[in-house]
Amino acid sequence: MKPAPFTYHRASSIDDAIAHLKGGDTIVRPLAGGQSLVPMLNLRLAPADKLVDLTRIDALRRSEERPDCIRYGALVTHAAFEDRLVPDASNGLMPFVGSQIAYRAIRTRGTIGGALALADPAADWLTTIVALEAEIALVGPNGRRAIAGTDFVLGPYMTAIEDAELIEAIAVPRRPASERWGHYKVARKTGEYAESMAIALIDKTCGTARLVVGATDGAPLVLEKSSHDIAAGSGGEALATTIRRELADSGRDFSPEKLLLHCTTAVRAVANSEKR
Amino acid sequence: MKISISATINGKPVHVSVEPRTSLADLLREELRLTATHLGCEQGVCGACTVLIDGQPARACIALAVGLEGADIRTLEGLDQDPLMLTLKAAFHDKHGLQCGFCTPGMLISAWDLLRRKPRLSTEEIRVAISGNLCRCTGYQGIVRSIQSAAEKYAGKAELAREQA
Numbered sequence: 371m372k373p374a375p376f377t378y379h380r381a382s383s384i385d386d387a388i389a390h391l392k393g394g395d396t397i398v399r400p401l402a403g404g405q406s407l408v409p410m411l412n413l414r415l416a417p418a419d420k421l422v423d424l425t426r427i428d429a430l431r432r433s434e435e436r437p438d439c440i441r442y443g444a445l446v447t448h449a450a451f452e453d454r455l456v457p458d459a460s461n462g463l464m465p466f467v468g469s470q471i472a473y474r475a476i477r478t479r480g481t482i483g484g485a486l487a488l489a490d491p492a493a494d495w496l497t498t499i500v501a502l503e504a505e506i507a508l509v510g511p512n513g514r515r516a517i518a519g520t521d522f523v524l525g526p527y528m529t530a531i532e533d534a535e536l537i538e539a540i541a542v543p544r545r546p547a548s549e550r551w552g553h554y555k556v557a558r559k560t561g562e563y564a565e566s567m568a569i570a571l572i573d574k575t576c577g578t579a580r581l582v583v584g585a586t587d588g589a590p591l592v593l594e595k596s597s598h599d600i601a602a603g604s605g606g607e608a609l610a611t612t613i614r615r616e617l618a619d620s621g622r623d624f625s626p627e628k629l630l631l632h633c634t635t636a637v638r639a640v641a642n643s644e645k646r
Numbered sequence: 647m648k649i650s651i652s653a654t655i656n657g658k659p660v661h662v663s664v665e666p667r668t669s670l671a672d673l674l675r676e677e678l679r680l681t682a683t684h685l686g687c688e689q690g691v692c693g694a695c696t697v698l699i700d701g702q703p704a705r706a707c708i709a710l711a712v713g714l715e716g717a718d719i720r721t722l723e724g725l726d727q728d729p730l731m732l733t734l735k736a737a738f739h740d741k742h743g744l745q746c747g748f749c750t751p752g753m754l755i756s757a758w759d760l761l762r763r764k765p766r767l768s769t770e771e772i773r774v775a776i777s778g779n780l781c782r783c784t785g786y787q788g789i790v791r792s793i794q795s796a797a798e799k800y801a802g803k804a805e806l807a808r809e810q811a
Contacts, residue, residue, distance in 0.1 A: 371688060378649060378666035378712050401713070408708035409689040411667070421666065423713050449702070473778025474759065476690065478702035479709070560777035 373411035377420045381427055384509055384536065390422045391534040392511065400424050400536060402445055402484030405476050430483070430538065433457060439544060441507070444483025444537040452477060459544035460502055461646075463551045463569070467498045470553075473561045483537040486522070489529045492563040494555075496523060497584025500592060501569040504542040510535030523589035548575035552643030554635045555585075566631045568639035570600070577601050581640065583617065583632050591620055593636065600640060610637050651715045655680070656724025664711045671695045671706035674721060682722035682751045686780070693779035696752040697721045703759040722751045731758055733803070734796045743792030745783035753779050757793045765801050769794060 381387035391398050396419040401407060403425075410416035424430055430445040433456040440459050450456050451468025458464055471477055471485075471494050485495045486506065499506070499519040506522045508515050511534050522530050531537070555567040564585040571580045579600035584590040596613045604612065614633045617624065624632065648663040655678065664673055669688075674680040674697070686692035688707045695706040698720040725731040734757055737743065744750045753776060760767070760775045767775075772793050773786070781789060 372669075372672075373667040375665065375667055377647065378710075380713070380715070401710075404708060404710065404713070405690060405705075408669075408710060409691075412669075412688050412708065421710075425713060473693070474775065475693065475696050475703040475705050475756065475778055479699075479704050560774055 371412050371414060373408075374414060374417070376411075376418045378423065379420065380423045384427060384429060384538065387422050387424055387427060387536060388509070388511055388534050390420075391536070393420065393534075396420060398422060400487070402487070403447065403480040404484075405472070405480035406484065406488050406490070424536070430536075434539075436541075439505075439541045441539045441541045442482060443539050444487075445481045446483075448472075448477035448480050448482070448485075449474070451482070460542060461545055461547065461549060461551060463502070463545075463553065463571075464498065464542070466553060467494050470494060470555065471561075476561075482540055486540065487529065487531060487537055489523050489527050490563065491526050491588060491590075492565075492567075492585040494564070494567065494584075497567055497569055497582055497590040499540060499542070500584070500590040501571055501580060501582040502542050502545065503580075504540050506537055507539040507541060508532075508535050509538040514538070516541070520589075520592065525588045545571070546573055546576060549573040549578075550643045550646045552639040552641065552646070554638040554642055556631060556635055566628075566635040568632070568636040570636070570639040570643045572600060572640070572643045581613070581636055583636050586632065587622055587624075591617070591622070593617070596636070605640075609640065613637060649712050651712060653714050653716065654718045656720055662711075666710065666712045668711045669707050670697070670699075670709040670711045670714060670719070673711040674706060674719075680721050680723050684748055684751055686748065691780070692749070693752040693756065694749050696755045696779065698755060698759070703755055722754060725755075725758065728758075729803075730761060730796075730800055733800050734758060734761070734792070737792040737796035737799065738789075741792040741795050742788035743784070744788070749779055749781040749783075753781065753789060757796065760793070761797055761800055765797060765804065767794070767797055772797075 379390045398420045399418045401421045401423045430443045432443045434441040448468045448471045485493045504519045505516050552570040556565045567584045569582050579597045581593045581597045593616050595616050613636045650663050652661050674683045684694040686694040690705045690708040697706045
């Protein structure tokens with residue numbers, strides 16, 4: 371199918387983009403890599419009267435190393451992470467996640483900011499930034515603000531982004547070198563959206579752990595109790611039981627089959643962290 | 647309202663006016679009559695429309711032409727003298743890499759990019775790399791063999807060139 375007609379503005383700066391995003395009664399959407407938005411326009415699932423193209427805003431492409439974190443511009447592509455064209459402070463987790471998203475021809479254009487702004491629960495970066503305790507830098511008509519990754523996602527396709535606001539950058543804290551990560555994803559076909567995914571970050575030296583399950587029916591779930599138990603040395607069947615119980619008590623409406631799937635994914639992510 | 651864009655397509659400068667909703671694929675096929683780029687799903691899933699934008703593989707059906715001001719676009723037509731592409735085409739011929747041929751342009755571009763990035767590959771890596779290109783005829787066996795064969799020939803040629811140099 372072809373998209374319904376819309377108008378187009380190529381934004382020259384962040385301020386210019388924000389000025390054009392204020393739509394009033396019309397639907398104005400920012401365009402980053404377009405790898406989700408354009409298919410949805412083609413299928414006429416996402417109505418739009420106007421697109422504001424962000425891709426020529428150089429400030430959104432920059433990555434910056436800071437003492438405590440790395441700030442990735444919203445327009446950094448998945449392929450740039452995969453090819454390590456941007457610095458990494460996640461012990462290789464972000465390059466790995468970047469290489470796992472969809473297909474190469476999608477990764478060369480799709481961006482981390484665009485993926486987060488869409489907030490598809492099954493999107494890889496959403497679970498990753500929650501696991502890595504990243505912060506999202508937003509810029510809008512009322513200036514700049516930063517929001518924790520965990521507070522950024524409100525539900526499926528729902529974020530804390532306000533009217534005419536943009537993701538400017540994603541600040542990922544430098545993870546300790548002693549931390550090991552484990553990742554596990556279930557998808558029906560290579561490159562498809564995940565049915566379930568989990569990331570475990572375990573640091574035996576510092577005695578910390580963080581286990582996050584994504585591709586659920588809403589925001590990624592941080593399994594606090596299970597993380598605490600992993601840090602305390604729990605494993606095997608005891609840990610699997612804790613994970614299953616925590617998922618069941620999470621208040622999400624998991625079917626028995628989904629519960630089993632998410633639990634298995636989490637257990638395998640923890641096991642994979644041992645392999646690194 | 648149509649918007650003028652200038653881009654380089656297969657090495658030649660092109661100036662056209664496009665509606666904002668026109669995809670690169672429609673521009674290539676309908677306006678420029680470059681019909682090697684095929685359109686299957688028009689939602690970025692099947693990979694038949696894969697072309698190179700600034701040297702990187704991309705789906706032409708979900709790239710808006712209006713956003714490609716200044717871009718360097720190369721389609722299968724623009725790789726007709728490229729040594730690696732000629733090796734790939736010969737391998738697809740020898741190893742039965744196609745039946746109906748609809749997916750072939752996208753397969754060839756994806757394989758071209760793959761071999762440029764990773765000259766030595768296992769069949770498993772090839773299968774993962776072409777998972778974004780759907781073929782409904784071959785069952786993929788012939789395609790994987792074709793890419794494997796092209797990889798071996800291409801690596802051999804590169805080695806020979808190094809020895810001679």
